[in-house]
Amino acid sequence: MPAETLPPVICTVDVVLLTLRDDALHVVLHKRDREPFLGALALPGGYVHPQEDQGTEDAAVRVLRDKAGLESPYLEQLATFSGPGRDPRGWSVSVAYCALVPSGLVPVDAPQLRVMPVDRLPALPFDHKSIVDQAVARVRVKSQYSSLPVHLCGERFTLPQLQAVYEAVLGEPVNKVSFRRKMDELGMLEPIAGEQELGRANRPAQLYRVRREFRRTLSLLDRGM
Amino acid sequence: MPAETLPPVICTVDVVLLTLRDDALHVVLHKRDREPFLGALALPGGYVHPQEDQGTEDAAVRVLRDKAGLESPYLEQLATFSGPGRDPRGWSVSVAYCALVPSGLVPVDAPQLRVMPVDRLPALPFDHKSIVDQAVARVRVKSQYSSLPVHLCGERFTLPQLQAVYEAVLGEPVNKVSFRRKMDELGMLEPIAGEQELGRANRPAQLYRVRREFRRTLSLLDRGM
DNA sequence: CGAATAGTGTCTGTTAGACATTATCGA
């Protein structure tokens, strides 16, 4: 079948922007500023712009910048969703991306943004609910055997803080001794010399940061957590 | 930006059809029957047909049927590749799928098909080389901790045969005792009562098949192989 | 000093792999 006779396909990207708030995974939703679903909360997304984007990842970066006002250090392609019914405008393809950011990076006073817990989401337009579900499932699985959750921490953090992040994402407690052995095994963290988290009525915790080489990479465990 | 002003995006699917031959992963390539790259070997692929496809997976199934003449019991979305340069016709998006089939399902006498070892591929048009590489990497990783390789076996097989398949995919020997423990743990195989592989000068091996409930699912290991 | 949490040492049960042993076929 020659290409010219084919009806057009709507080509978009959607970003599942995840962050941690109150020890629970949250997704950043965006109030739609056009039809369809004008005014509804949905995933930040938009058309691919063939004139300017070198690929769908560029489009995702642009959407994050324009709609959520941030640059995510971690951005991963999730999956592609398609079909005649998911968008009322017609047959569409949406390449979904998953971004993880420390909560400090999410703009606080942006009226068009809402940060919602992933376990108690409102109804979402399109098939955005299942996109979020798939992203969360992927993040949980990947956190079992990788350094993914460090992207939810800021630049400096203590091991007990990082352990709490793992526990929040995995939804279950993690053995302290094993956890520290694993983090050591990953070889991805470095203590910040002389820097400790003081000010609390207990032994201060050592501050760590991600080694430069691992800033934008994942580190994998042979066996899971 | 209103949709009408955006230049069109070419929307296609490509299928990485993998099988095992001579204890090595092979990919089934298809001789292109149109421009661009007319006559070149490439991944079987084609346009999404919005009138008939309910999603890109339908398009992948159709492509497999039309170009490779088979129905794959295992078909998984791999990733989506996009950009202005990958297809000379213009800015394109290709949703890539990965299929695994027993070698018996690949038509033997189809002149438009070639079965090539994944480790010694010729140059391929588009970005098909990197799509194949990504599919192979994914299959290898997933075989570490799942029942994926059973889809490369036929309906009936012995445990030593299945172990050989795992070893071929993983590229390294597997401990026999552990392997059998793992397969037992997966709870996915059932012995075919009274059926053994006879005819060789040694103790015959028990024949197994995949339990009905697991025919189209993957079974996952807590820890890897 | 006491409360609280960070960080570490150690023990034990579980698991993976090496090796040995037994089983069962054809020749």
Added chain:
DNA sequence: TCGATAATGTCTAACAGACACTATTCG
């Protein structure tokens, strides 16, 4: 009976998790 491979038993080393102990801060 012999050679070959299937299938299983068993021992050991590695690992994960439980628990306890020490360290260090604030009040």
